[in-house]
Amino acid sequence: MFTATELNIRNQKIERRVKLLFLLMTILLVIPVILILGVLVYEGGPLISVDFLLTDPKDGMTAGGIFPALVGTIWLVIVALLVSVPIGVAAALYLSEYARDNWLTRVINLAIINLAGVPSIVHALFGVGAFVLFFGFGTSILAASLTLAVMTLPVVIVSTREALQAVPQAFREACWNMGATRWQTIRHVVLPNSVSGILTGVILEVSRTAGETAPIMFTGAAFFLPFLPQTVLDQTMAMSLHLFVVSTQVPGVPEQLPFSVALVLIAIVLTMNSISIAFRIYLRGKKKW
Amino acid sequence: MVGATESPNQATKLEVRDLSIYYGDQPALQNINLTVREHEIFGIIGPANSGKTSFLRVLNRMEMFVPSMKVKGQILFGGRDISKWRNVYALRRLIGVVFPLPVGLPLSIYDNVSLSPRLAGIRKRADLDIIVEKCLRRAALWDEVKDRLNSLGSLLSGGQQQRLTIARALSQNPQLLLLDEFSIAVDPVTTMRIEDVLKELKKEITIILVTNLVQQARRLADRTAFFLSGRCVEIGETEQMFSGKTEDPQTQAYLEGRFG
Numbered sequence: 001m002f003t004a005t006e007l008n009i010r011n012q013k014i015e016r017r018v019k020l021l022f023l024l025m026t027i028l029l030v031i032p033v034i035l036i037l038g039v040l041v042y043e044g045g046p047l048i049s050v051d052f053l054l055t056d057p058k059d060g061m062t063a064g065g066i067f068p069a070l071v072g073t074i075w076l077v078i079v080a081l082l083v084s085v086p087i088g089v090a091a092a093l094y095l096s097e098y099a100r101d102n103w104l105t106r107v108i109n110l111a112i113i114n115l116a117g118v119p120s121i122v123h124a125l126f127g128v129g130a131f132v133l134f135f136g137f138g139t140s141i142l143a144a145s146l147t148l149a150v151m152t153l154p155v156v157i158v159s160t161r162e163a164l165q166a167v168p169q170a171f172r173e174a175c176w177n178m179g180a181t182r183w184q185t186i187r188h189v190v191l192p193n194s195v196s197g198i199l200t201g202v203i204l205e206v207s208r209t210a211g212e213t214a215p216i217m218f219t220g221a222a223f224f225l226p227f228l229p230q231t232v233l234d235q236t237m238a239m240s241l242h243l244f245v246v247s248t249q250v251p252g253v254p255e256q257l258p259f260s261v262a263l264v265l266i267a268i269v270l271t272m273n274s275i276s277i278a279f280r281i282y283l284r285g286k287k288k289w
Numbered sequence: 290m291v292g293a294t295e296s297p298n299q300a301t302k303l304e305v306r307d308l309s310i311y312y313g314d315q316p317a318l319q320n321i322n323l324t325v326r327e328h329e330i331f332g333i334i335g336p337a338n339s340g341k342t343s344f345l346r347v348l349n350r351m352e353m354f355v356p357s358m359k360v361k362g363q364i365l366f367g368g369r370d371i372s373k374w375r376n377v378y379a380l381r382r383l384i385g386v387v388f389p390l391p392v393g394l395p396l397s398i399y400d401n402v403s404l405s406p407r408l409a410g411i412r413k414r415a416d417l418d419i420i421v422e423k424c425l426r427r428a429a430l431w432d433e434v435k436d437r438l439n440s441l442g443s444l445l446s447g448g449q450q451q452r453l454t455i456a457r458a459l460s461q462n463p464q465l466l467l468l469d470e471f472s473i474a475v476d477p478v479t480t481m482r483i484e485d486v487l488k489e490l491k492k493e494i495t496i497i498l499v500t501n502l503v504q505q506a507r508r509l510a511d512r513t514a515f516f517l518s519g520r521c522v523e524i525g526e527t528e529q530m531f532s533g534k535t536e537d538p539q540t541q542a543y544l545e546g547r548f549g
């Protein structure tokens with residue numbers, strides 16, 4: 001017969017307390033999220049309508065909608081992605097599938113980690129110097145998106161590399177053993193089995209890009225532009241900057257307006273995150289090993 | 290018995306001269322000299338750590354993927370020094386490999402077997418169909434999977450995956466087949482079926498069989514080498530070795546299962 005010793009009982013007690021503590025911490029974590037969302041919906045919800053999304057701001061941005069900002073954010077995100085995804089995925093493929101572990105690789109890895117830690121305002125200044133002035137793109141969607149791309153590259157690289165490394169090494173070895181080149185192995189086995197992870201990382205990245213203000217403020221986003229950009233060399237309004245402007249820069253804005261802008265911005269981000277999560281769950285259901 | 294009927298001046302498929310393998314400065318295998326004849330099953334036995342897997346690895350130049358691995362000596366495959374092959378991919382296609390733990394690629398069963406021919410440039414579906422069926426039949430797997438060729442290879446049972454791996458190795462149309470403890474994850478019945486397959490295959494190709502089961506070497510191998518902590522202690526006709534005529538008492542001890 002097994003009888004619980006004093007030690008067993010004490011361990012059980014500790015176990016229960018530790019579990020309770022962790023649960024409390026978790027709840028604590030959820031509270032601010034719920035509060036933020038609650039306040040935004042409560043304050044900003046009533047103003048939101050199809051009209052709000054699809055009309056220009058008027059009366060010195062104290063009334064009207066957010067259409068140009070919404071369109072501008074979509075432009076910025078898409079152009080940034082067109083730049084950062086191919087470069088980031090290629091770099092991750094190189095680092096994970098080709099590079100040997102030597103000093104050069106280590107230096108590159110270190111650079112990537114440090115790049116990820118650079119504050120966004122520094123990226124903004126770099127963007128002004130490099131893209132606006134040196135390359136002469138002026139303040140434009142192109143300059144702003146390139147700045148965003150530089151800023152998000154390290155994260156794209158890291159998340160892609162993680163997705164690649166989740167593919168078991170044994171699969172690569174099996175391919176190499178049958179005479180496949182590295183590229184054939186990547187194309188037929190590694191990429192098809194990591195594309196879900198790569199995409200998830202990219203989508204999360206998009207949502208981060210959509211919310212950034214500092215990097216686009218000096219490089220391409222305009223305070224107020226009541227028309228839509230025609231080419232990537234035009235300036236544009238953007239949601240994040242618009243939120244900043246209506247909250248702090250213009251007098252006489254109705255109290256709910258900033259909340260409504262924030263709510264739309266958060267809705268964009270959350271929608272993309274949910275797509276990414278749904279995607280991940282869907283693909284986990286089709287796990288291949 | 291099988292070994293005795295082999296003619297002694299049979300063509301040489303693989304010749305290994307003064308082969309040493311190092312991981313960094315650490316030797317894993319030293320001064321190996323051996324020849325493998327065409328159409329024989331060459332067994333390699335020996336306890337863990339004796340360098341058997343390392344040996345197989347260098348035969349198709351997979352040491353390239355392990356930066357710390359250094360190879361000294363010469364390996365002649367079909368008379369040609371493998372370090373002088375300009376196209377290592379062509380070399381690897383001639384050498385099929387089966388690992389201890391089955392690796393079904395996360396592709397359909399069909400694609401597992403057709404990938405290698407496709408990489409080698411065969412495109413026509415009809416040709417691929419023929420190769421897939423032939424290889425799966427030879428690996429004694431066809432009857433179990435012929436109705437679900439499009440389901441995932443990595444979701445087959447362990448024993449089935451191992452046969453799939455063998456079919457995949459055969460799809461390369463190899464001249465030499467390397468088997469590294471293939472029966473570790475396979476039940477005894479399936480093991481016997483695979484062993485029968487190997488005896489058939491021997492008529493067409495050459496096989497190097499690394500095994501932990503001395504009885505498996507006895508059943509299959511024409512000649513057997515005994516590796517011990519990085520050295521090749523002895524090579525001999527399997528029958529002779531198992532009938533007690535070993536040159537080295539260590540071999541005798543290992544075969545009788547008293548070791549260590």
Ligand SMILES: Nc1ncnc2c1ncn2[C@@H]1O[C@H](COP(=O)(O)OP(=O)(O)OP(=O)(O)O)[C@@H](O)[C@H]1O
Pocket residue numbers: 312317335336337338339340341342343344355357
């Ligand atoms: N990638 C590696 N890096 C460093 N050392 C290694 C590596 N692979 C093998 N070794 C070393 O080489 C020696 C021989 O290993 P090997 O795998 O060839 O033995 P083995 O005979 O196949 O053993 P087992 O019967 O357990 O499979 C071991 O001492 C091992 O530690």
Ligand SMILES: [Mg+2]
Pocket residue numbers: 341342343469
């Ligand atoms: Mg081994």
